[in-house]
Amino acid sequence: MASVETTRSGGDTGLPDLVLRGMTLGYLGWMVVLPIIALGFQSLVAGPQAFLDAVLDPQAVHALKLTVVTALVMVVINVVMGTATAWVLVRYEFPGKKVMNALIDLPFAVPTVVTGLMLVLLYGPSSVLGTILGTYGFSVIYSQPGIVLALLFVSYPFVIRSVQPVLLELDRAEEEAAATMGASGWLTFWRVTLPTLAPAIFTGAALSFGRALGEFGSVILVAGNQPMKTKTTPLYVFGEIESGNKQGAMAVSLVLLALSLGVLISLNLYQRRWSLEDGK
Amino acid sequence: MKTRVQGLAFFFLALGVGLVAGCGGSSGPDASGDVIKLGAYSVVREAFHDALIPAFQEHWKQKTGRVVRFEESYNASGAQARAIASGFDADVAILSHTGDMNQLVEAKRVSPDWAKNPTGGIVTHSVVVIGHREGNPKAIADWSDLAKPGVGVLYPDPKTSGGARWNINAIYGSAYLASKAAGGGTPDLAAVADLLKRVQANVVNMDASGRQSMSSFSERGIGDAVVTYENEILLRKREGKPIEYVVPEATLLIESPAAVVDSSVEKHKNREVATEFLAFLTSVEGQKILASYGFRPVDQTSPLLPEFPKPAKLFTMADLGGWDEVQTAVYGPKGLWTSIFSDQGK
Numbered sequence: 001m002a003s004v005e006t007t008r009s010g011g012d013t014g015l016p017d018l019v020l021r022g023m024t025l026g027y028l029g030w031m032v033v034l035p036i037i038a039l040g041f042q043s044l045v046a047g048p049q050a051f052l053d054a055v056l057d058p059q060a061v062h063a064l065k066l067t068v069v070t071a072l073v074m075v076v077i078n079v080v081m082g083t084a085t086a087w088v089l090v091r092y093e094f095p096g097k098k099v100m101n102a103l104i105d106l107p108f109a110v111p112t113v114v115t116g117l118m119l120v121l122l123y124g125p126s127s128v129l130g131t132i133l134g135t136y137g138f139s140v141i142y143s144q145p146g147i148v149l150a151l152l153f154v155s156y157p158f159v160i161r162s163v164q165p166v167l168l169e170l171d172r173a174e175e176e177a178a179a180t181m182g183a184s185g186w187l188t189f190w191r192v193t194l195p196t197l198a199p200a201i202f203t204g205a206a207l208s209f210g211r212a213l214g215e216f217g218s219v220i221l222v223a224g225n226q227p228m229k230t231k232t233t234p235l236y237v238f239g240e241i242e243s244g245n246k247q248g249a250m251a252v253s254l255v256l257l258a259l260s261l262g263v264l265i266s267l268n269l270y271q272r273r274w275s276l277e278d279g280k
Numbered sequence: 281m282k283t284r285v286q287g288l289a290f291f292f293l294a295l296g297v298g299l300v301a302g303c304g305g306s307s308g309p310d311a312s313g314d315v316i317k318l319g320a321y322s323v324v325r326e327a328f329h330d331a332l333i334p335a336f337q338e339h340w341k342q343k344t345g346r347v348v349r350f351e352e353s354y355n356a357s358g359a360q361a362r363a364i365a366s367g368f369d370a371d372v373a374i375l376s377h378t379g380d381m382n383q384l385v386e387a388k389r390v391s392p393d394w395a396k397n398p399t400g401g402i403v404t405h406s407v408v409v410i411g412h413r414e415g416n417p418k419a420i421a422d423w424s425d426l427a428k429p430g431v432g433v434l435y436p437d438p439k440t441s442g443g444a445r446w447n448i449n450a451i452y453g454s455a456y457l458a459s460k461a462a463g464g465g466t467p468d469l470a471a472v473a474d475l476l477k478r479v480q481a482n483v484v485n486m487d488a489s490g491r492q493s494m495s496s497f498s499e500r501g502i503g504d505a506v507v508t509y510e511n512e513i514l515l516r517k518r519e520g521k522p523i524e525y526v527v528p529e530a531t532l533l534i535e536s537p538a539a540v541v542d543s544s545v546e547k548h549k550n551r552e553v554a555t556e557f558l559a560f561l562t563s564v565e566g567q568k569i570l571a572s573y574g575f576r577p578v579d580q581t582s583p584l585l586p587e588f589p590k591p592a593k594l595f596t597m598a599d600l601g602g603w604d605e606v607q608t609a610v611y612g613p614k615g616l617w618t619s620i621f622s623d624q625g626k
Contacts, residue, residue, distance in 0.1 A: 120500065126500055
């Protein structure tokens with residue numbers, strides 16, 4: 001996810017270049033920026049008090065907490081398992097590796113509502129697995145673990161696909177040098193490999209976190225949708241729209257949007273700092 | 281390579297032109313007959329699509345010699361009301377409850393006098409019931425049984441489902457009226473809220489719509505009890521998938537309205553056929569068809585119509601103060617149902 005450098009110098013300004021540039025900028029503005037401005041304007045137009053009341057509603061606050069906490073739990077698991085998976089894919093040769101590599105992108109292709117349905121079928125209270133888990137007092141579907149499972153599924157490829165290319169291009173000379181100097185495998189990984197992978201891991205983590213904040217299709221099927229228990233912010237926003245509370249829906253949407261933007265901006269800042277430190 | 285890209289571009293262009301032309305063709309003016317755009321809530325789909333509309337088409341043909349074609353849209357009641365209020369030009373609106381119809385009056389789509397007819401604007405009746413598992417293993421007979429420990433309850437989310445509002449209003453109303461009678465006119469609202477809270481604590485999953493709730497219960501085997509409309513259960517029976525159910529002694533009469541959407545029929549110049557369709561819904565023929573799909577006839581006294589057993593303490597929304605009052609008292613920012621969540625600290 002390193003930023004793509006421009007291949008043409010800025011001084012090259014023929015008319016076609018200007019038109020092309022203007023067109024793509026305009027397209028970005030129209031497709032992405034304009035809807036965001038519309039939401040921002042509409043949600044603030046009722047005044048700061050109405051905005052605060054909507055955002056500080058106990059159900060809205062709980063929904064936001066739940067959304068962030070489930071997303072964070074997912075990110076931690078994704079970082080560990082995603083890095084390990086990328087490692088296995090790059091450093092080992094084994095039968096079935098090609099199939100495994102292809103399967104990793106599958107979650108992107110599955111419609112999220114299908115994801116939800118699959119999870120309900122597998123872990124639902126009336127499924128075999130759900131019944132077994134139930135006898136030990138675990139419930140997955142219609143409780144918070146179900147939300148984390150759905151988020152893990154839909155964000156599965158992010159960390160792997162961020163780390164994999166960096167790991168592929170990694171210069172192994174440093175690792176070998178560390179090994180020659182007597183460092184153990186773990187120490188080499190911890191001190192030499194991981195710092196190089198850190199920006200890529202961070203990128204994957206941030207992308208999956210951002211993705212999880214807005215996840216709706218799969219979560220609505222597995223969460224159970226209960227206020228103050230399992231209703232995440234996207235579900236809350238949907239409910240408020242459906243029950244005619246437009247102000248509440250817009251205000252909470254704006255908070256969610258600000259959170260996603262915050263993640264994106266901090267990702268960009270981090271990447272810039274890292275590339276500066278690296279002397280690139 | 282270049283020619284392939286061009287070829288592909290040409291293909292998509294042709295496809296686009298074809299689609300646009302196709303759309304134009306189907307929505308063009310139909311000189312041969314009348315058209316009614318129907319904006320209905322999802323629960324009536326089977327009854328309308330499979331039986332009522334064909335019967336009315338026959339009726340209209342015999343009466344006028346003209347053909348009437350229907351463009352049908354079915355959606356959750358609240359979503360349908362919002363669509364019509366913000367511009368969907370349905371000629372006839374069939375909604376779950378009067379609260380949704382009031383939205384259309386506010387948006388100036390439907391005349392404020394819409395309910396001034398012999399049935400008060402209502403076209404179907406039903407009652408709120410509790411579906412349970414075979415043999416009733418959890419011994420569910422009344423609303424309070426839904427609050428017993430270990431009973432998994434299903435009803436949809438009242439934020440998204442008009443059906444859920446009927447369901448929760450039934451639980452609320454039975455407790456409210458009982459407490460009002462016991463307290464000599466002043467109900468103990470804390471006790472009412474307590475029942476709602478204990479039932480809600482047993483809710484396993486809140487689906488977006490009543491239909492989804494029913495399929496969670498019957499197809500996915502979730503929960504021990506589902507709060508739903510009687511007609512939803514009778515429809516399942518008709519389709520050969522019966523669900524056992526109980527009608528609580530005190531339950532709520534579901535009254536679903538229909539109205540002609542003035543702004544649409546003026547635009548389409550089809551008020552005559554739309555009005556006739558509305559009248560057909562409450563005619564003996566229309567009510568018989570609806571009854572065969574599980575809806576209770578609006579006129580319970582007519583000897584021509586099938587009889588449904590009447591619950592001992594049947595009450596209506598009017599007994600609870602009407603839709604507007606209940607919407608505020610139960611679902612408003614300080615409403616009873618809202619408060620059972622804001623009291624929960626976490």
